[in-house]
Amino acid sequence: MNQLGINLLVFKNELDKGIKQEQILEQIEALGVHIAEIRRECLKNLAEEIPIINKLAKEFGIxxxxxxxxxxACEKxxxxxxxxxFEEAKLMGASHIKFNIGDLVELSLDEIKKLRDIIYKFEIKVTIENDQTPENGNLKCVIDAIDIINKNSLPIGYTFDLGNWYWQNEDPxxxxxxxxxxITVFHLKxxxxxxxxxxxxxxxxxxxxxxAMLKKLSNNVPVMIEYPIRNEDIRGELEEVRKILL
Structure with a gap:
């Protein structure tokens, strides 16, 4: 069965009010969810918040x-x-880290080796994602990036963001x-x-x-809900997904 997770974008209303991501972890645990995706851009004081997130995630089993x-990668x-x-992810106790694609396909063999060495050093699972930008979000750039990953045996997976394709006029x-x-992680919206x-x-x-897509997805791929939801609707959205994943 696919694991179900929550990206903290779900709680955008709270984040916009200044509530910290660490304060939301207990709500996630109460919803019966045991995977949470922390958003770096929403951390105001990384040195202070990361250790707290680590501690609370362990406490709540997340x-x-x-x-x-x-x-x-950028500028080749x-x-x-x-x-x-990667150091931040390690201090947080994160098992996965996700990046935008950037210039991955233009890296030299030396740079690819450096990337491989970093990933093995930290022992954190890595994915790239199709985002909402032309340079990282169209189908061709994703296919090209995955091709480079496979040709060079890079230990990098792929986060498929279902909704982002529309921002590039692509068919999801x-x-x-x-x-x-x-696909190694599925972002659902x-x-x-x-x-x-x-x-x-x-x-x-x-x-x-x-x-239909979730039914075709390999059952070892985590499904992360990732879109702003009103508090009163979150539990119902989770139940909609659970019905399909059962």
Whole structure:
């Protein structure tokens, strides 16, 4: 059975009010969820918050994923701060770390070796993700990145973000069919169009046939809910997903 997790974007209303991610972990545990994805851009004081998140996650029995909205590589070199991000993930006790693709396909063999060595050193699972930008979010760049990963035997997985394809005018169902075998984490959201622009919505109100995709997904792939939800709707959204994953 696929594990079900929550990306802290679900609690955007609270985060916008200044509530810290550490304060939300207990709510996640109370919802019967045992995976939480922490968002780096929402950490205001990393040195202070990361150890607290580590402690509370252990207390509540929550596995941590760490979302870093930075490119794994830029200007044909590894991101100069990549070790910093891995150190943060280690201090947090995160089992996974996620990056944007960036210039991964343009890395030299030396840079690829450096990346491989860093991943093995920290022993944290790594994924790249299709985001909402042209350089990281269209189907071709994802296919090219996965091809480089496979050719160089890099220990990097792929986070498939279901809704983000619409921001690049891509068909999410076509992308899923092409990329399904590479998916190691699944970010679940649904999308509707307002004034011809995509926006996330409740799972039952969007236009993506997400249920069919989850049924085709390998059962070892974690499913992370990742879109802003009103507090009163969170439990119902989780139940919608659990019905399919059972």
């Amino acid at each position: 596995e941590l994923y760490y979302s870093v909205p930075e490119k794994v 070199k590894l991101n100069p701060d990549i070790n910093v991000y 169902e076509n992308a899923f069919d092409i990329l399904r075998s590479a 649904n999308v509707e169009f307002l004034n011809n622009k995509p926006t996330t919505t409740l799972l039952s109100e969007g236009q993506i046939n997400w249920k």
